[in-house]
Amino acid sequence: MHSPTAPQPVSSLWRFSKMHGAGNDFVMLDGVTQPIELTPERARALADRHFGIGADQILLVEAATDTEADFRYRIFNADGSEVEHCGNGARCFVRFVHEQGLSSANPLRAQIRTGIISLYNDPQRGVDVMMGTTRFAPADVGFDHTGLETRDQGDDTLWLLPVPGQAAPVALSLVSISNPHAVQVVDDVKQAPVATVGPFIESHPRFAHKVNAGFMQVIDPHHIKLRVYERGAGETLACGTGACAAVVAGIRRGLLQSPVVVDTRGGSLRIEWDGQALRMSGPAQTVFTGQVDIDALCASLARKEIF
Template sequence: MRIWKMNGAGNAFAVFDARNGPFKPSKEQLQDIARTMQADQIMAIERDLRADAFLRIWNADGGEVKACGNGTRAVAHLLLEESGKDSVRIQTEADMLKGSRADGNLVSVDMGSPLMGWEDIPLSEKMDVRGVDVKIGPMDDPYLYKPAVVSMGNPHAVFFVDDVDAYDIPAIGPLVEWHPTFPEGVNVGFAQVIDRQTIRLRVWERGAGLTKACGTGACAALVCAARAGKTDRKARLILDGGDLIIHWDETTDHVIMTGPVELEQTMDV
């Protein structure tokens, strides 16, 4: 079986080619792979009659998830190089996603439409998704409160802050990740709006912790910022591992994510 170690804007992946044989690891095996390969996510490329491939995704803790934006871009790069096509279709548990080549050796993925219903996130009860009732800090003087929430195939809560580096994200992230408001857990974004076309972002990923980049997190931050009138519908997201360009297309309602992909190592086992 071929294995690729890759990253997308610093988001690290171990990608297994399961098109010619099953890849059914246990939770403990997945955790071991994540530690050994220093991967934020583990992914398996499987055959699919509806698309160029099916992409199965697990977080570093061994839990299976429905979406990973940068991981989809990484696999799109592999399939584009392998096929010589200009675009490929990748089926995930969340949706059918289209990957394509972009200028500057970048790769784009159409992430589809953001989901904004409280039951789509999901939340534990009906709330205004523009600012849910979550507070961090003293009850009468919280230093973080009312994150905006959206689903990009996985749930995201986005706090808008003045300075992302002023917060102890490894301490705060777990408090929000499994807050009772989020019955399936949540990815936690800390977004600093620099101007209408630029956002600085750090993300505590559900089941992976603080990562150098999060593709769906970048999409979520742009959607929440644009929806609140803080930015335009297209912006550069500056993450610890690199930059992503996110465009929430007004005509299609789809979110297009564009950024770099790096193939670090190829192994056959």
């Protein structure tokens, strides 16, 4: 009589790819062919730019739980928080799935926290992502507008948020694209107070779930420059949903017309919006692949956090 075989311990060695979309960088994990238990602590360790691989977000690809989707992917910010959507990450997701041989389907349907999005991988022009539904009510971004003044511009309602040290309040457009955005127009994005006003808006107590703070400079009706201070990541070189939110806000304000080229610090994106369908096109590139010992990495980060 043979003794039952003892269960094999789950390996702490994870295969990964490092990718970026217009400079917004990601650690990509295949949770389909290897067991991955991604916790906030482990996400922070992977994203750490000194002890870890370094990334704005960690993307975990898993088997879909919705029969209408090909895969599910989850998004963790550098601070370990899990979020609803990431446009640049979506483009990297479809390239990763194809490069890893997980599927050859094109387009792909991806299950995210708030629904299903469709993605098309074009090796020549980049990746097209149908970004889903846009919403504009304060409740859609978890915004408490009690007592705030407003100003109408075009079809948009601007919410006037006082900022310490500034004589005039900031006029914010609120846009939800599965995740929340607050967009302001600035004269010169290079000189915009992203490092100070960005975190103030991102963590303002009026936003129940924090918010992505966008700073948009209009060049002409089909061209903007953009910087975004993202929830849980700080300023990134590009923000896909932030680019979409800025374009939608600009069109509603009467400042822009579709399509719009969005220049970010990491590259350019093309956004199209007809009032209903929202499409983003842009690059997705693999930088390197490797293997990481997640337990050893977490132990290193724990030592760092003693002081």
